[in-house]
Structure formats: structure tokens, C-alpha cells
Amino acid sequence: MAFFQMEGVSKRYGGVSALQNASLSVEMGRIHAILGENGAGKSTLIKVMSGVVTPDEGRMIMEGREVQFASPAAANRAGIACIFQELSLLPDLSVADNISISNPPKHFGLIDRKAQRRIAEEALARAGGPDIHPLTLVKDLPLSRRQIVEIAKALARKPRILILDEATSALAAADVEKVYTVLKRLRSERLALLYISHRMQEIAELADDCTVFRNGRNIATYRAGTKSDNEVVELMIGREYSHVFPPKPDVGRQETPILLEASGLSWTSRIKDISFRVRAGEVVGLGGLDGQGQRELLLALFGVLRGLSGEIRIEGKPVSVASPHRAKASDLGMALIPEDRKTEGLMLPMSVRDNLSFAALGRLSHFGVIDRDVENTAVADMIRLLAIRADGTDIPVGSLSGGNQQKVLIAKWLMITPRIILLNDPTRGIDVGTKQEFYKLLRQLADAGRAIIFYSTDYAELIGCCDRVLVLYGGAIKRELVGKEITERALVSSALNIGRQAEEAGEKSVAAR
């Protein structure tokens, strides 16, 4: 008998079936991975498990007894802790407050701050963030640190089942390693772990069991390692799958004109004297550990930062980009796909159409009046181009699955036919199938003469997609990798600023083995 079981669970949202007769069984002391395309119902499944969503039908059995959770608090009491895809931290509260938000230690009926702080320190240490001060406000932490706090918070509840819904999607490789260690230790402490991720290598590294979801159903469950990656992906997307990354064109397009050129860009202490050029048709990656100034660099190019020094030239002409409005103007033609689609990219309650056409309204209108026919055509084109799965264009974009939301965000910017595309970790939370389409699209855009700057926290992407990678460290470019030089090893070592010698030394020692 499994430790925890779900049977025949269904959940509908209006006309959409998020889950249909799904089942799952979870064992103690094992890491159970859940895989599936965007919108397959993974998040809904774990929301049911953790009391956030009440299922329309189906039952849950824990240690042989049937259970029902009316609220997340109830699930918590039963020993289920969940790290949601959308962070559930309270930005204005301190890290310590967040960690023991639901059952703080008490002292005469009041919260015992000393004990709470101790708990927080312990939990942070276990979650791999011993350097986070428990009194910091969560809103003052960068995203990747918040993710650690989120894990610490779940751990502080002493759960028996711990669920991580894309908990690592915002983390850079170094942090991910720490999380692996934590999870493996928890497994050895006989916790049951559910792990959702779109990164195949994470699953290969961690999972004991895997369940694949498609269209709200569990399609297959298997022991990790018994299927090849291709087989798994085919299960997920229900069709054949090959070649994740499209082939890169041969090097030697030095002929193409330089579209974007930055020289001596500096901003506060976050960007230090950055210079580079991007040619039309080139995909230039930004590498390095998270938080080394990559995001700021993109924002700087897009006119968001005040007090930027240095020069930006477009097609050789010096330009001053004072605002995103200026950046998207047709003589500059820049587009930025921001990092956080929920607050920076999309207006979730607004319709798919309104979101898609938002950036391009200027050219879909005459004297400020929107031409609705032109708009509808343009929207339909984009939906087709990116194969966005949506039940009409009138529904709120927030009701799409994460991946489809991301597609809408990309499509929104393609609509202005940009010449320079800045991408800030655009594949976060996108499933493999969509990712593949995205990589193809990226290459198509490049082939059509666009210049692309692509920041990603996923090294595999940088390796697979980019013609060149600029590795940032401490706000400066530490190294430029071109073509075949872009390898995982090179990326990692330059990200850690170990330097070329160390890398070469490493290579030798590998060869020696």
C-alpha cells in the first residue's frame, strides 16, 4: 500500500478539463517526478493534493485512510507542504516570519521571536541558504534567494510529503546543486517528495519514479532510468520528437552589418564597463551565475535604467534610449521579453487579444483609434505562428497554462517586428515541446536578420542556441565564448570566474582519467 494515493481525480475550470480521472501514488523515501507539457494539469494535481483546489470528483488516501483538505492549512496539518509554482511568500514580512507563518513558536500566546529566529536559521541552513539573514524582508531578496526561503519555509513545517512545483526554475546552476543536496538528504530522511520540472537533466539526476501527464491524465508511470529522454518526451507530447536544438548556421557571417553596439556601459555598481557588438542574424547569449548583472544589462539596453553611462549605437548611429517607449520605436526596434511574466509581461485578467496587441497598438491604430479588423488579423496570425493553445481570444490570459502565457508574451513582442530582441530567461517554466518550438523560432528570427540577446539560467540552452556567449561576473564581461568554445565546462568555470587555466587544468585531469 502506497503512503499516499489519489484516485479518479477530476477538475474542470469552466469548459477546460484540467484533470480527468487522474491517479497517482507516492511512496516514502522516494523522489517522484511529474512530467508533462504546459497545461497538462501538473499544477492542478498538486493544488488538489495540498488543499488549494477542491476536486470535482475523486478521492485521496493517506496511510490507508481517506482524507480531504478544505484549505492549505488542513493539508499542512496532515503533513503535506508545497512549494508552488507561483511563489507564496509574503513580501512585506521578514524571512523568519515567512518561514514560520502558519505555526509560529509561541510564548504566553504571543509569537516567540527568539525561537522563531532559531527555527528560521535552522531551516535556512537545511535549505541551502545559511547566508540569508532571517530578519531581511522577503521583498529585498532576489528571486533566486526567495526560492530558497520558500524551500526553507516548507521544511520548517516538518512535512512528510514535500511537493516542489518548478521550484528550481528561477535558480541558477550553482543554487540548483545545493537544492539537489537538500532533496537527496530529505529522501534519506524518508520524506516522500514530489518534483515537477521541465528540465530533463534535473529529473535524470534526482528522480526515483516518474509519472507523465498529458491532457489532464496520467499516461505512464515508470522507474527512473528505464526510458530514454526521447521516449519520455514522446510520451509527454504524444508525438515523435527529435533534435531539441535546430542546427546553428556556419560561422562566417561576419559580413552581416552590426546592428547593436554597446561601449563602456556602466550603471551603479551593477554594470561595469561592458562593451560588445551584435550583428544581424546573431544569437548572443548572456551567461554566468544568476544576478551578475545580466538582467540589468538588458534593462539598460531597453531604456529602463537611470544614470547609465557609456554609449549605445544602433546601425552605427549613437542613440539615447530613455524609455521602453523609445526603445521600441521603429528606428531602434527593440523588444524585451521580461523575466517575470505575471507582473512585468502580461496583464493577467485581460484577454488574450488585448495582451497580444498591447505593445503594437501604435501600429494597429490611426490617431489613437484601434483598427479592430487589423488587430484581429494580427492577433490571429500570432496565435497561429506560435501555436498558442487558447479557447478563443476573449478569455483572460491568466487562465492559460504557464507555457502558453509565455508564448503570448513572446508573440506580443513579435508583433512589433523588432530588429533587436532582448530575452530575459524566456523559457522559464516552458515544457520541452514548447521549448523546442521556441528554439526554432529563435533561429528563424535570427535568420531573418534580427539581432538577439538571450539570457538564460539554463546552460543547455546557451550551448544549443547561441552563436556567442558573453559570460558576466560581478557586472563585467569576464569572457566571450564563440562557437565550439561554448561548452558546459567553459560556461561553468568562467561563470565561477575560475579562469582559463583552471579550466584547462580541469580538461587535462579529465583526459588523464
Add this chain to the structure above:
Amino acid sequence: MSIFAKSLIRHIDPAVAIAFGCIAALLLFGSFYSTSFISPAFLLQQLKVASFLGIIATGAMIVILLGQIDLSIPWLVAVGGMMSTAIVGWRSPMGEVLAIPFGVLCGVAFGLVNGFAVAYLRIPSMIITLAVNAVAQGLMVVHTGGFSPQDASSFAMRFLATGNSLLGIPNALLVWAAVGGGATFLLSRTVFGRAVYGIGNSERAVYLSGVRSQRIVMLAFALSGGLSAFGGVLLAGYASKAAQGMGDAYLLPAIAAVVLGGTSILGGRGTYLGTIAGVILITLLQSILSVMQIEEAGRQIIYGVVIILMLLLYGRERRVQ
């Protein structure tokens, strides 16, 4: 059923439909008290009076759609009325011509201050509009005390506010129809309108979409100020003169009307049709209560309870999740 009717049904917010249902219910209820409540004369009179609130609520709605609020309505209404009448006597007939635009422009000017502070100085609208309201009041007191202003409204103002046009339709109602039509067009068909809804949902996203969100916010407040002042201009026409306290009775009803009409106070969601329903509801409710012979205490209690009941009927937020 015709395709048109079907598409109409699909597009009408149920909240708005129920709001109109409430209007019918209110009239039915009133007609038990006196059949005059459903006489054309009474209804036209109500619509005429509702027009003033309607115009003011239009501005309030645009600001609410941004997720902001305009508490400077009372004294901007007064500014509109007092400034327009003050200019009437100036170098006649110039003053007569300039009266309405001047009154509205003064409101726009104050609105710009609100908007600038909210958009560029990032001061919460709830407090800056309160402060601007206080400043407007101060200026009007100085104005009244210092300049012995003219306060009789011009012929045009009286004509717009109290005259009747073809078929006995009050001009004020036509003015509201024009303003409402303009607002509907602005909100649903223009880049500005889209941006307003967008900002109400996420200003960050709007800014990063390369839309000058701050300018939009400032313009929206200017519009609201102008509409408040225009409401004041019409009120001055209606009463044939301006007075300091003329806007006091409009702040809370305007907000209540907008929200009763299904617009989310958090911004980003709502239709003008709903605001129309809300304005008529509030006006009718006030009128019916005013004419019924009960103690003021009782009226206030009924007024509050009825608004809550109507909101419970359809104004409920969707559940979290």
C-alpha cells in the same frame, strides 16, 4: 434569436444586467408609494439630475479603472462651477463664450496636478487628491472672499443644464449621452483606453510594453478633473449660479455608482454601461428616499442597506482561486 442579440447577451456583463434589473425593481417599489414614480415627467427629471452625477462618475470611473481614486471631486466640481460663472461677466460677450471651456480647463489644471503627483511623484492617489481637494477649497475661499466674484451662470450653461430639446428630452441628458458615448469609445476603441485598463492590471507590464504609462495616468486624472469641473459647470447652470458647497454631495455617490456598476475598485475591469446603471440606481434611490416621508435617520439606514443588498446580489468578487 438574431445574431446581434446573441452577441449582445454574450458581451453584457451579468452584473450590468442585474443592475438594470435593480433599477426596474426600484421603480416598481416606488410605484407602490406613488404612481408618479413611473410617470415620464418623473423619469425624465431623474435622468436629468442623474446626468450631473453621470458626468462626474465618468471621470471617477476612468481613474478607478487605473486602480486609483479621485477624492478631489467635491472641490473640483465647485471649481468648475465657480470659475465658469466668475468669467461670465468678463468683457462680455467674451466671458459668455469662454465660461464653459474656462471652467472645464480649471478642472483639468487641478487634475493635471493630481495626475502629475500620482504618475511621476508616485504619491498614492488617495492622499494626493485629498490634499489637492484641500488646496482647491482654499483657493475658492480666497477667490470668493477676495474678488467678489460673479456667480450667475451664463445662458449657455443654463441651456445645457435645464433646457429641453426635441421630444422634451432634457439637454443635460443629451450632454451626458455625448460624454458617455465619448467615454465608451475612448475606453473600448482607443489606445488610451486599452492602456487605462492595462495600467489598472499592471502598470509595470504596461511600462515595459513601451507605452508611456505615466503620461496616460496623468491624462486620465486630467480628464477626471475636467469632467468633475464640467459637472460643476452644468450644476451651476442647473442652479443658475455657483456655490462653494456644490460638489460635496457627489464624491461618495460617484464612487458608489461606479462600483455598483460593476467596475472593480482595484482597477482594470469594468464597463461604461455598468456605470450608467450605477448612476441611475443611486439617483433613483436618493430621490425615492428623499420624497418618502420618513425620518432622515431612517433614510440613511435604508440607503446603506439597499446598496449593500444590491452589491451582494451581483457585486461580489470572484473567490480567491
Add this chain to the structure above:
Amino acid sequence: MRDWRYHVGENRDTLLAFAVFLIMFGIYTGNHPAGFTANVVTTAANKGVILALVAMAQTAVVLTAGIDLSVGMIFLLANCLASWIVVGSPGMTALGLLGVLLVGLLCGAINGLVVIFGRLQPIVTTIATGAVYFGLALFLRPVPGGDVNSELADSLTGQLPGGIPASLVVLFLIILTIWLPFRRSEIGRAVYAVGSSEAAAYMSGVPVRKAKFVAYCLSGLFAAMGGLFLTFFTYSGEASAANGGAYTLYSIAAVVLGGISLFGGKGSVIGAVFGALMFRTIGDLLFVFDLEPLWQPLFQGVVLLLAVSLGSLRLFQIRNRLDLFG
């Protein structure tokens, strides 16, 4: 140990409100014909405490990211009720006090229940309930009048030995016995959590409804205390819609001046107290500066405008324009 930096950071806005208040009050008493005397301070304290209590009421709701436009009316209702029942023997008076506080609590509870279970937006809910509470106040006091136990009133609005205003001491005790324990209780933290992000709070298993309910109840309670103080100060009850409306708006101003975020989750009732005192001092400045009478409202408006604009000085520090959008 860098902890103190976090504690200062947490209370920075409260400290700032305190500092600005001190400066303004210094200017006021410095120019007052009578100077910094016990009487002058007591007068300022009495009227300050009334607004401070209403501002505290507003704060409780604002912390949950709501707004309560009925605080002024609950305040009036408490005032009118107190002018009937806070009279007579010490026992009767005590019962009366209890009654007024209970009614305030009840009004707050009604607001809370309608907002929570009706799932209505607080701003309109409280506009409507405010009308109801005003109706009740008017029912109790169709014209101004009534009485209050004058010994109690005198002692609470008078001075303690050493010239310390009794009202300030009472306010201090209220904060000490109600606010501080609340702030440190689980439910108090839940109020901040709800204001910070309701969805995240729900996901984290915070009792969202209970927290909101308690916040509204607390608001009603504080507003009723304000009403009691008004009664002690005026020995009578009056259902003046204008006064109720004015206090509601002043309370919002005080809350903002006190560094409490209208978006919820941030700030403290103590900040609201200084905000209220600061707001009152703006009014008092009229007294010490010789202004043309008809220019006084303008002066007050401009000072308020400047005071609320002070916060935007921080914009000069912003280097990343995204930070503008909070």
C-alpha cells in the same frame, strides 16, 4: 550583530513620522504665545488623541490592504451613544463605556462580515455601512445634546501630576495593552500577511478570513474609543455628517503621514498616531502664524500637499525605473 539595522529599517517610516512631528510641534510651541506649557500640550494632546484613535482604526483596516470609509461614522455613533449611556454612578458609567466599545466592535464586525462573506470591495461596503451607522447616530441624537460622566471626562482630558496630559497616557496604555500584544500575536501577523499578499497568505495557510475579521473588529473598537474621547472632550453627542466625513478623510491623511502603506502589509499603528498628531499640528500652525483668515484653508491645503509630497523625495534615489511601479 547587525540586527538593529533590520529593526530600524522595519520602523523607519514610524521614526520618520515621529521626527517630522517633533519638528512641527517644536515650531508650533516655539511660536505659541503661551509657549511650551502643560495647558498648551494638553489641549494639543486632547484633540490629537481623538484623531489618533480614529487613525488607528483606519490603520487596522489599511494593513489588510482595505480601506474603511465608515470609521468616521462609527466614531459619531459611539459619540452619540456615549452621550446617552456613559453617565451616572461609576458602575453605570463603566457599563456604558463597555456598551459603547461593544457597539463599536459590532460595527467593525459587521463591516468585516460583509466584506469577507459578501466578498465585497471594502471601499463601497464601508460607504454603505457608514450611511447606516450615521442613520443610527442621527436616530440617537436628532439634535446635539446629551451628557457624560463629567468626573471621568475631566480626569481623562485633564492633566496628571506633573502636567502630563491624561489623554496621552490613556492612548499609551491602549497601545501597550491592545496594539503591542496584537502586533506580536499570530493573528496580528496574519493581518500583515493578508495585506502583503492575500493570495500568498492563503497559500501559506494563513487564516485569511479570521485575520480580516479581527482587523475590522479592531478598527470598530478603536473608532469607538475615539468617539468616547470626543464625548469626554465635548460633554455631548452630535450626529454631524460633515464631522464624520471629515474624520474619515483626516484618518486617511494621518495614516499616510504616519508611513503606513495604503497597499497594506506595512506600517504600524504607532506611525498612525504620529501621523494624526502631525496632521493636527498642521492645523495648529494657523494659530501661531498670523495669516489672513480667508487664506487659512489654502495654507492648510498647501502644507498638507507639501507634507504628502515629501515621500516622493525617495524618487531621487531610484536608479531602476521599474522600482517606480512598486
Add this chain to the structure above:
Amino acid sequence: AGPKVVSGPNSDPNCFAPWTENVKLFQFQRKAGPYRIALANGFIANTWRIQMIKTAKAYASQPDVAAKLKEFKVVSTGEDVAAQIAAVNNFIDSGYDAIVVNAQNPTAFRPVIKRANDAGVVLVAFDNTLDTEDAINVNVDQKGLGRYWADWLVKNLPNGGKILEVRGVSGTSVDRDRHDGIQEVFKASGKPWETVEVLGKWDDPTAQKVTADAIAVHKHFDGMTAQGGDTGVVQAMIDAKHPFVAFGGETENGFRKFCAKYSADGLKCASGGTGPAQVAVAIKTAIAALEGNVVPQSIKLPLARVEDPNLKDGQDYYSEQSDNFFVGNAFPTCGINFTAQEIMGQSEANQ
């Protein structure tokens, strides 16, 4: 200390007319001038109050008055009665000799009155007076005003009828007193009267709207009376094409303009009230009290009144002037002879 209650004689019975025969006569400790006098006003933002403050300043700067004053300070504290009480307290603490108040709430000043008397400060209330026998009140006979209006209607409608009564701000004693006066007279007349009450809040647009509603519902009234916002009430009648009827109302210039214009069409008006100049009487009383003169505790102001067909342009109303000011700004028995025109006409330009 407080004033001594004396048996008389009243120092100026013409101006300081006692409210009733039983009113106490006060004599304060005589103080040497010149005096420091303060006006603690509450609400400011309407024409009446603005006119009042300008009258106060004008009176205080008349040479004979100015000679007696070292300082005349005005503070307006807004709607909030607590702020007004605090202002009075501050004036007491700052050593002012007399304080004139237009109280936001008639019952709220008990502690302050006590403090003022203890400190030997003369406290004079006017317009919204104080419910007390320990401070001087300069009273308008609000109830008498209601009676005056109702008497006019009774006279014009000998057989009774349906009356629209437009009331003021609920919750105030002024509104109640005027209403009571009206109803008392109707009851006493023994005729069948039906009154429809609406709330005009002493404000023209509000009064106009509620009147229009009432006319739309009730179709016809035989007479009307309004406590304020009367210009709006007449305007509503005109808009609804309601026949002009007998009307008892306040003293707004606009109202009187209408009365004069439509008198022949049936708008038979009685217009009565007391203008903002009563503040001058209050200041005069304060000075008299400080000089040690005997003054009544409760002073009755004469009503400025005029009835159809006696309205004269340039005297009872000003056809060229704004609607908004209150005519009847003179108290000849007190030697106070401002016209409203003089007060409101002082623009920056012609000062």
C-alpha cells in the same frame, strides 16, 4: 472668576435686547483696553461664513472699534468641533481678553465655558450659539423665524393646504428649531395642513434637486417654505413649470431677486433671517463686557425681514449683484450699518 450676575441696568437695551425678561444680566470685571479679541470660527467654506469673516474684519477695523483693539485674530478650524474647542482653549491660554465663537456644536463647549470663566475671559457665541447660561449668546430667534414663515403661509392660505417644507442639515439645532416653529404655527392655526418635508441642506443645488423630485411626485403644492437654498427651490419651481405660490424663506439675494421679479405671477414671499453681520454685534458685545458694562446673557437679534410687495431694489435686494450673499446685513439699533454690498464688494482691486 466669571461674570457677576447683576440686576441691571442693561448698558444698551436697544442693541443688547434681552432674549426674555428673565435673562440674567452679566457684568464682567472691567479691564483696561486695548483688548485682544479672537474669533474662533469653525466651518469656513460657504458664502455666509466668508461674508461673516469679512464683516468681522471690517468691523474690527472701523476707527472707533480699532482704537479699542490691540489685536483681532481669526482662526477657522473646519467642521471638527474638537479642533474648535482646542482653538478656544489656546486663545484662553494665550491670554486673549475675549473670544467670539460660531460654534460647530451648541452643547460641546461646557468645559471650555468653565475654563473661560475661570480665566476671566469673555466668551460670546453667535449664529450657532451655545446651550448655556454661563456665556453670552447673541441669538437669532430660529424658532421665531420658523413661526414667521408659517405665519406668512397661514396668512396667504387661509384655508390651509399642502406645503413643501425644505429643511436644512439634519442633526443640527437650527434645523430643528426652525422646523418646530413652522409646525407649531400650523398646528395652532386649526386649518388642515399637509407638509411634505425634504432635505435641502441649506444648499441651492441640493434644495433644487429635492424640490424638483417632490414636485414631480406630488405634482402640486399650495405653498412652500425653505430654510436655505431658497434660490434653488424657486428655480426648481420655474423648471417644473409649477405655478408660483406663497413662499416663506431666507434672505439670499437670489431668492429676493426672484421674489421681486415674479411677485405679479404669484410668488408671494416673506424673506427673513439674520445676516452675517451678527458677528459685529457679537464683537460689540464682547467689547462692552470687557469695559465692564452690563450686558444680558442672551441677546436677541432683530430679524431682517421683508415681505411681498415691499421688496425694493438697492435696499432689500441688489438686482445687479450675485445671488449668493445674504442681504440684511445691518443692525441699526447697534450702530452697525454695513450693506452686504460693501462687504462683498471689497475686491482686491478696489481696496
